[in-house]
Amino acid sequence: MSPTRIPASLGGNLLLVVALVYLGVLVALPLVVVFVEAFAKGGAAYLAALADPDTRSALRLTLLVAAVTVPLNVVFGVTASWAIAKFEFRGKNMLITLIDLPFAVSPVISGLIYVLVFGARGWFGPWLMAHNIHVIFAVPGIILATIFVTFPFVARELIPLMQAQGSDEEQTAISLGASGWQAFWHVTLPNIGWGLLYGVLLCNARAMGEFGAVSVVSGHIRGLTNTLPLQIEILHNEYNPVAAFSAASILALLALVTLIAKTLLERRHPELRSGIAQRA
Amino acid sequence: MPAVNTLDPATVRPEHRPIHRHRVFRVLPGFRLTMGITLAYLCLIVLIPLSAAFLRSTDLGPERFWQVVTAPRVLASLRLSFGASLVAALVNALFGFIIAWALTRRRFPLRRMFDAIIDLPFALPTAVAGIALTALYSSNGWLGRWLEPLGIKVAYTPLGVVVALCFIGLPFVVRTLQPVLADLDREVERAAETLGASRLQTFRWVVLPAVWPALLTGCALAFSRSVGEYGSVIFIAGNVPMVSEIAPLMIMTKLEQYQYAEATAIAVVMLLASFGLMLLINGLQLWTQRRQKTRS
Numbered sequence: 192m193s194p195t196r197i198p199a200s201l202g203g204n205l206l207l208v209v210a211l212v213y214l215g216v217l218v219a220l221p222l223v224v225v226f227v228e229a230f231a232k233g234g235a236a237y238l239a240a241l242a243d244p245d246t247r248s249a250l251r252l253t254l255l256v257a258a259v260t261v262p263l264n265v266v267f268g269v270t271a272s273w274a275i276a277k278f279e280f281r282g283k284n285m286l287i288t289l290i291d292l293p294f295a296v297s298p299v300i301s302g303l304i305y306v307l308v309f310g311a312r313g314w315f316g317p318w319l320m321a322h323n324i325h326v327i328f329a330v331p332g333i334i335l336a337t338i339f340v341t342f343p344f345v346a347r348e349l350i351p352l353m354q355a356q357g358s359d360e361e362q363t364a365i366s367l368g369a370s371g372w373q374a375f376w377h378v379t380l381p382n383i384g385w386g387l388l389y390g391v392l393l394c395n396a397r398a399m400g401e402f403g404a405v406s407v408v409s410g411h412i413r414g415l416t417n418t419l420p421l422q423i424e425i426l427h428n429e430y431n432p433v434a435a436f437s438a439a440s441i442l443a444l445l446a447l448v449t450l451i452a453k454t455l456l457e458r459r460h461p462e463l464r465s466g467i468a469q470r471a
Numbered sequence: 472m473p474a475v476n477t478l479d480p481a482t483v484r485p486e487h488r489p490i491h492r493h494r495v496f497r498v499l500p501g502f503r504l505t506m507g508i509t510l511a512y513l514c515l516i517v518l519i520p521l522s523a524a525f526l527r528s529t530d531l532g533p534e535r536f537w538q539v540v541t542a543p544r545v546l547a548s549l550r551l552s553f554g555a556s557l558v559a560a561l562v563n564a565l566f567g568f569i570i571a572w573a574l575t576r577r578r579f580p581l582r583r584m585f586d587a588i589i590d591l592p593f594a595l596p597t598a599v600a601g602i603a604l605t606a607l608y609s610s611n612g613w614l615g616r617w618l619e620p621l622g623i624k625v626a627y628t629p630l631g632v633v634v635a636l637c638f639i640g641l642p643f644v645v646r647t648l649q650p651v652l653a654d655l656d657r658e659v660e661r662a663a664e665t666l667g668a669s670r671l672q673t674f675r676w677v678v679l680p681a682v683w684p685a686l687l688t689g690c691a692l693a694f695s696r697s698v699g700e701y702g703s704v705i706f707i708a709g710n711v712p713m714v715s716e717i718a719p720l721m722i723m724t725k726l727e728q729y730q731y732a733e734a735t736a737i738a739v740v741m742l743l744a745s746f747g748l749m750l751l752i753n754g755l756q757l758w759t760q761r762r763q764k765t766r767s
Contacts, residue, residue, distance in 0.1 A: 203577065210573035211585065213566045216614070217638055218591050221603035224613065228606055267512050274505035278498075286509075288753065292517055295745040297699025298597075299719040300738045303726065304520035307527050312731060314523060339516055361499050371500030393593070400596025403701035403719065407726060420598040420702070427602045427706065436606075439599040446594040453594075454587040464650075 225443045228436035240437035248414045249422035250441065252330070256405075256418060257398040260337045264394055265387070268345025272383075273375070276353030277361070287350065293342045302336045302407025309335075328410030333418065336404040341394045348390035349383055352462070356382055389456050389463045396449040400442055521742070528739040531732050539736040544712050545721055549740070551629060552718040556697035559636035560644075560690040567644030567689060568682075574645070575652040589645050592638050597702025604635055605706040627709025632717060635703045640693030647689030647759075651682050654763065684759040691755055695748040699741065 230237050240246065271290060275283060293301065308314050309326035319326060326332045360382070364374040380387075402420040409416045417425065419438060426435035457464055528536065539545065573579075574586050592600065608615045608625035618625055625631045655678065663673045701719040708715045716724075718741055725734035 206569050207573045207577050207579060210566070210570040211579075214570060214585055214588060217634075218588055218641065220607060220613070221600055221638065222591060222595065224603050224606050225599060228603075267509070270505045270512075271509040274502060274509050278502045278506075280506075286513075288749070289513060289517065291749070292521065295695060295699075295749040296521070297719050297722075297738075297741055297745070298701050299722050300524065300699065300742060303722060303734060303738050304524050306726070307523040307731070307735065308520050310731070335516070339520070342516055358499055365499065374499070375501070396594050396596075400599070402596060402598040402601075406701075407723065420596050423598045423602060424706075427605075432606070435602055439596075439602060442596045442599050446591065446596065446599070449594045450587055450590055453590065454583070464646075 222443060222447075225436055225439050228432055229440040231436075232433050236433050237437050237440075240434040241441075243434065245413050245417065246419075246422055246426075246434070246438050249417045249419045249438070252333070252417065253399050253419040255330070256334055256337050257395055259334050260341055260398045261391060261395050263338060264341055264345050265391060267342070268349050268390060269383075269387070271346045272349035272353045273379070275350050276356075277358045290343050290346050293339050296339075298340060298401065298403025299407055301339045301404035305332055305335050305339070305408055327408050328412070329416060332408035333405050333416060336408045337398050337401050340401050340404050341397045344394035344397065345387065345390035348386050348393070348463070352383055352386040353379070355462070385456060385460050386463055389453065389460075392449055392452055392456075396446060399445055524735055524738050524742060527732065528735045531736055536736050539733045540740050544716070545718075545737055547713045548716045548718040548721040549737075551632060551716065552698050552741075553744075555629060555632040555636055555717075556640075556694050556700075558633050559640050559697055560694040562633070562637050563640045563644045563693055564686060564690050567641055567693075568648060568686065570641075571645045571648035571652055575649055589642050592640075592642050597639075597700070598706075600638060600703040601635065601706035604631075604638065604703065608634060608707060626707050627711070627715065629708075629715050631707035631709065632704055632715060635707050636697040636700060639700050639703055640697050643692040643696060644686070644689035647685050647692065648682060651685040651759070651763070655681055681762075684755060684762050688752060688755040688759050691748060691752045695745060695752060698748070699745060 229240075275286065306313060306327055309319060309332060310316050311320065311327070313327070326335070360378050361374045364378045365371065369377070400420060401418075402424070405418055406421060406424070409418065409421055411417060411421060411425070413425070419442060423435050423438045423442075426438060531539065540549075570589070574582065574589075605626055606612050608618070608631060610616065610619050610624075610626070612626070615626060623630070625634055660673055660677055663677045664670075668676070699719055701717070701723075704717055705720055708717060708720075710716050710720055718737060722734045722737050722741075725731075725737065
């Protein structure tokens with residue numbers, strides 16, 4: 192690690208160097224090493240690693256999980272922020288705190304609680320078994336755990352945004368004869384569009400990258416219940432660095448795209464920073 | 472949570488009564504529908520499963536529960552998770568402050584790129600971070616090969632846990648400090664310097680008191696995330712029982728041995744700590760906001 196003691200009198204330039212070295216070594220280097228290791232044996236080995244059927248099915252499952260999770264959390268996020276931002280009621284702060292809860296829960300515990308509810312020895316386990324429905328160690332469990340860990344993302348982005356915008360425009364639309372749905376569709380949605388996109392971006396990144404929670408409920412069945420992050424773990428444990436880092440490079444690319452899109456959005460709409468950025 | 476219906480005077484308490492009588496169209500439609508969906512989804516996804524952890528932990532009985540969570544290996548894992556998180560939060564308090572200061576106060580090439588990179592630990596999946604950090608700090612890695620001759624072993628030791636948690640926690644500290652540092656009136660600092668204060672004195676008596684609540688909030692957020700962190704840690708930790716085994720992994724191990732009740736007991740201890748931290752953070756954030764208001 193970089194040197195830890197700097198006399199303050201040495202001035203700003205030295206501090207600047209310390210800041211950049213810490214950022215470069217601790218944060219940027221892990222991203223660089225992913226791509227270097229992925230291409231350590233050349234482009235052909237990289238492509239061969241990505242062509243592996245288990246890795247491909249893991250990628251497909253990851254895309255499927257995100258495709259189910261993100262829309263559900265978007266619907267929840269928009270609904271919750273409409274209720275919270277446009278109306279006054281008692282217990283509002285309490286409700287916001289409850290929506291925040293999943294941020295405070297360890298990923299492993301996020302998976303565990305679903306095992307306790309749907310697992311073989313869980314609350315609904317015997318009933319599910321009797322009806323031959325598989326939740327835990329199957330795709331539904333993976334989706335549920337992912338919904339849990341990404342639960343607050345969209346809502347937490349939209350609530351402050353909609354609160355700041357108030358409801359005057361919607362009231363005007365309604366007093367001019369629009370229905371509630373029309374007011375939402377033509378007035379609210381265009382106003383929150385960028386915030387929604389921002390929330391979706393972060394929600395999606397977490398949904399595709401979730402590891403701990405999914406690891407508990409997945410059962411690690413190759414080709415069936417392995418998401419891409421779980422597949423990376425398996426390849427890593429098999430001492431197959433090229434394959435592990437090749438798979439990881441896909442998720443690292445996703446992270447890069449997310450970061451760039453997020454930065455561009457923030458540059459155009461600085462107000463977006465206030466929401467999730469501090470909590471995610 | 473009953474909505475206040477401003478159209479029906481009977482349900483309106485005086486403080487909720489609209490001031491402008493002619494604005495009776497204040498109430499938008501959809502409160503019941505959206506609140507209903509929100510509460511239903513919240514209960515199904517979050518509250519009922521979370522309550523399962525608390526209810527199922529009572530299966531053990533208080534005595535056995537205590538035995539499980541005070542077993543030496545479990546205690547060691549809790550100590551490591553909380554201890555390493557504390558150390559990482561303190562390291563990030565120092566470097567996070569320097570980085571936030573550099574990004575808000577200095578102009579340098581690629582500043583925007585460095586600013587964007589702060590969020591990488593949010594965006595990079597934890598498993599990817601985990602194997603990348605392991606590759607860097609293992610004995611033949613880019614950093615490990617330089618550190619090991621110096622006698623510093625990072626990978627597969629508690630130090631590796633701290634490094635992973637420093638990575639994960641950094642954005643919390645920087646992103647909480649940045650807006651506060653940006654809002655800070657530089658004239659006050661200049662005035663202190665004009666009046667003869669040294670840089671250190673200015674920092675100690677002018678800057679630090681102003682950013683203190685935000686710094687604490689950022690550290691608490693980083694700490695809270697680090698305590699439960701799993702993916703980025705387990706690869707680099709080596710997971711030696713009693714030495715480098717974190718508490719979330721302990722839960723995982725119990726689960727793999729089908730000791731569900733034991734796993735749940737450890738989970739409940741961690742959940743209680745997390746909820747306590749969450750309340751503390753909410754309090755800190757209120758304090759930060761109030762400070763910001765009285766200053767502006």
